[in-house]
Amino acid sequence: MEIILNPLPLVAKIATNDYVGFTFFVGCMAMMAASVFFFFSMNSYDRKWRTSILVSGLITFIAAVHYWYMRDYWAANGESPTFFRYVDWILTVPLMCVEFYLILKVAGAKRSLMWRLIVLSVIMLVTGYLGETVFRDQAQIWGLISGIAYFVIVYDIWLGKAKKLAQEAGGAVLKAHKTLCWFVLVGWAIYPIGYMAGTPGWYEGLFGGLSLDVVYNIGDAINKIGFGLVVYNLAVTASAKEA
Ligand SMILES: *C/C=C(C)/C=C/C=C(C)/C=C/C1=C(C)CCCC1(C)C
Numbered sequence: 001m002e003i004i005l006n007p008l009p010l011v012a013k014i015a016t017n018d019y020v021g022f023t024f025f026v027g028c029m030a031m032m033a034a035s036v037f038f039f040f041s042m043n044s045y046d047r048k049w050r051t052s053i054l055v056s057g058l059i060t061f062i063a064a065v066h067y068w069y070m071r072d073y074w075a076a077n078g079e080s081p082t083f084f085r086y087v088d089w090i091l092t093v094p095l096m097c098v099e100f101y102l103i104l105k106v107a108g109a110k111r112s113l114m115w116r117l118i119v120l121s122v123i124m125l126v127t128g129y130l131g132e133t134v135f136r137d138q139a140q141i142w143g144l145i146s147g148i149a150y151f152v153i154v155y156d157i158w159l160g161k162a163k164k165l166a167q168e169a170g171g172a173v174l175k176a177h178k179t180l181c182w183f184v185l186v187g188w189a190i191y192p193i194g195y196m197a198g199t200p201g202w203y204e205g206l207f208g209g210l211s212l213d214v215v216y217n218i219g220d221a222i223n224k225i226g227f228g229l230v231v232y233n234l235a236v237t238a239s240a241k242e243a
Pocket of ligand 1: 125
């Protein structure tokens with residue numbers, strides 16, 4: 001009897017020491033699970049929080065779909081899926097900015113605050129993308145511009161208009177805002193480390209052994225799922241208080 005092997009296997013092999021492939025796999029599953037959790041929790045709190053949780057679920061869902069592709073891309077090519085990575089970010093990071101606006105709406109947050117954060121995040125990501133791809137030789141300059149946009153976002157939410165609104169809202173909203181601020185200050189700071197580990201520049205060798213993709217994957221899991229859980233927690237605690 002002859003055994004015929006499929007010449008094009010449907011599932012690529014993942015080596016036991018392929019940490020990048022492993023984190024793409026686990027990341028994909030975690031994003032899927034988080035999305036199901038957020039979508040199915042929709043009836044557990046007051047209606048006014050629905051949009052916020054919907055956005056939390058959309059963030060992890062969009063990431064899950066991109067991780068599905070990135071996981072395949074890595075398995076097939078053994079290269080960073082930079083294109084999918086940045087398409088994912090350009091959709092999900094502005095949605096995280098929307099999240100700030102949504103929870104501060106109770107204190108009268110204006111659309112302009114939301115758009116300001118969105119524009120800053122797009123500048124941060126487009127310049128980062130250019131540094132990783134088209135202008136790789138000048139990655140440090142593009143990374144610097146990206147970093148400046150990042151610091152303006154940090155300033156806005158920690159010390160600017162968003163902070164004032166959070167204080168006016170007080171209570172559970174203020175607490176959630178504070179936690180989200182920490183995510184942006186500490187959680188988002190993971191990304192420049194990945195960038196420096198994976199692009200040429202003065203920082204070369206500083207993060208020598210690190211893989212850009214492993215760092216980005218860890219950052220995404222912490223930030224996307226963590227962000228969503230903070231908002232979920234706000235919805236549950238605020239609804240319980242009002243009931
Ligand atoms: C879900 C995805 C998130 C929260 C992605 C966030 C990405 C960043 C905060 C990226 C920042 C970068 C810099 C601050 C400088 C170097 C280039 C970037 C784009 C990696």
